[in-house]
Amino acid sequence: MRARILSISLACWLVTAWAPAQTLQQLQQRLNIGKAAPAAPASRGTDVQLVEKPWEQITDQQLFEHGKIALGQTPSKWRHAETEHFVIHYHKRIDAQKVARQAEFYYEQVKKDLMADKDRFDRKSHIFLFEKEAEWQQFVADAKFMEWSAGVSYRSELYFLSRQGGGDFAAGTLAHEMTHCIFYRFVPKRIPMWLNEGFAEFESGNAYAKFKGIGGGNRGSGRGGAAGYPLQKLLAATEYPKERDDVREFYRTSERLVRFLITKLDHNRFVPLVMKIAEGASLESALLEIHADKFKTFDEFVKRYEKS
Numbered sequence: 001m002r003a004r005i006l007s008i009s010l011a012c013w014l015v016t017a018w019a020p021a022q023t024l025q026q027l028q029q030r031l032n033i034g035k036a037a038p039a040a041p042a043s044r045g046t047d048v049q050l051v052e053k054p055w056e057q058i059t060d061q062q063l064f065e066h067g068k069i070a071l072g073q074t075p076s077k078w079r080h081a082e083t084e085h086f087v088i089h090y091h092k093r094i095d096a097q098k099v100a101r102q103a104e105f106y107y108e109q110v111k112k113d114l115m116a117d118k119d120r121f122d123r124k125s126h127i128f129l130f131e132k133e134a135e136w137q138q139f140v141a142d143a144k145f146m147e148w149s150a151g152v153s154y155r156s157e158l159y160f161l162s163r164q165g166g167g168d169f170a171a172g173t174l175a176h177e178m179t180h181c182i183f184y185r186f187v188p189k190r191i192p193m194w195l196n197e198g199f200a201e202f203e204s205g206n207a208y209a210k211f212k213g214i215g216g217g218n219r220g221s222g223r224g225g226a227a228g229y230p231l232q233k234l235l236a237a238t239e240y241p242k243e244r245d246d247v248r249e250f251y252r253t254s255e256r257l258v259r260f261l262i263t264k265l266d267h268n269r270f271v272p273l274v275m276k277i278a279e280g281a282s283l284e285s286a287l288l289e290i291h292a293d294k295f296k297t298f299d300e301f302v303k304r305y306e307k308s
């Protein structure tokens, strides 16, 4: 039980309730964008250099416990490549190429949104792209993840099943999980679930839209729902809700709260606020300290948030 609790703020199991956008139009509808901006420049992400190497020549071979399980005893069963910030383990190059482009693009976007000069992690993030269902199920069992998972992020690592094995990833989910492993590079500490999931959800709309060249910014979550999960329950949560509708509301409301903190308060103060919370402060005490000029009580904050 202890291991499960410890893992909560570090890991995210991809939730099956998420309905990924498969086409640009679906994404636009999901993000409530009336008209598409001009198409993305052809160069977006295409300049990412993906260099394939034998495992022995990969420059950063440090793995967390699940990464070691994924790599297994025979690293040669995977193909390996690396970019500036990521090591990608894969079977089909098209998968690796697609993920590498998105990973480096999201890296820059998250860095920008966190207004960070450099990350706090001197290792590369490892991404494992499974191709075969049976191989994935074995890994999920060995790593003791939820058996229904289709993708998991843990600390700075990401493990993902590409069901088609042809670069056909569910874009929103990949962006969400990738954001978790990138966020960890900038804030390598345990943070509450609402903050971890809320930021990943915010970027899964924001960064992916920018990657596709259709705007971004204040777009909101791609999930449906009213974002009406009770705030105190959200802030206190240490495990995911049991019911599917509650799960959706939990993610949706987490994103609404994070989006409010980033876009409606002072963007410059988001990371200082996150760091206070990562050191153990509640949202209430961190907020009243960091935004002392705006709010005298937490109720004042709640009222303004609820009107947003």
Ligand SMILES: [Zn+2]
Binding pocket: 011, 012, 013, 176, 177, 180, 196, 197, 200
């Ligand atoms: Zn997540």
